[in-house]
Amino acid sequence: MALKVWNESMSVGVARIDGQHKGLFDMINELHAAMMEGKGRTVTGPLLKKLMKYTHEHFSVEEKMLETAQFPGLAAHRKYHRDLTDHVDVLAARYERGEASVNIELLSFLSDWLTKHIQGVDKGYTQWVKEHGVH
Ligand SMILES: [Fe+2]
Numbered sequence: 001m002a003l004k005v006w007n008e009s010m011s012v013g014v015a016r017i018d019g020q021h022k023g024l025f026d027m028i029n030e031l032h033a034a035m036m037e038g039k040g041r042t043v044t045g046p047l048l049k050k051l052m053k054y055t056h057e058h059f060s061v062e063e064k065m066l067e068t069a070q071f072p073g074l075a076a077h078r079k080y081h082r083d084l085t086d087h088v089d090v091l092a093a094r095y096e097r098g099e100a101s102v103n104i105e106l107l108s109f110l111s112d113w114l115t116k117h118i119q120g121v122d123k124g125y126t127q128w129v130k131e132h133g134v135h
């Protein structure tokens with residue numbers, strides 16, 4: 001069972017970004033499924049790496065879009081992204097060193113963070129990007 005799937009209520013009004021948000025949930029769910037099936041680090045390791053890489057890419061695409069649109073809340077938005085990536089980078093490094101494993105807490109944390117961020121922060125740029133954005 002998936003932890004969380006993207007739905008229309010999460011739409012930020014930009015197809016490319018919605019697609020990336022969907023992709024992020026898909027990757028979290030893929031990792032969750034692998035974990036539930038008891039797959040080992042040879043499977044979860046690359047999936048975790050893929051998720052981290054995609055998260056970084058998504059944030060940078062989103063920030064570039066907001067930069068182009070000269071969104072006034074960009075600095076604060078960037079800070080949310082930075083805080084999350086700092087946090088997951090630490091976790092990923094601990095995972096690499098064998099000090100941590102992919103567990104349900106990590107996946108729930110990511111899925112909750114993403115849901116709250118999309119609903120509470122990303123949706124905050126919808127109107128602005130619609131009016132000023134090139135996307
Ligand atoms: Fe964001």
Ligand SMILES: [Fe+2]
Pocket residue numbers: 021058062118122
């Ligand atoms: Fe986003």
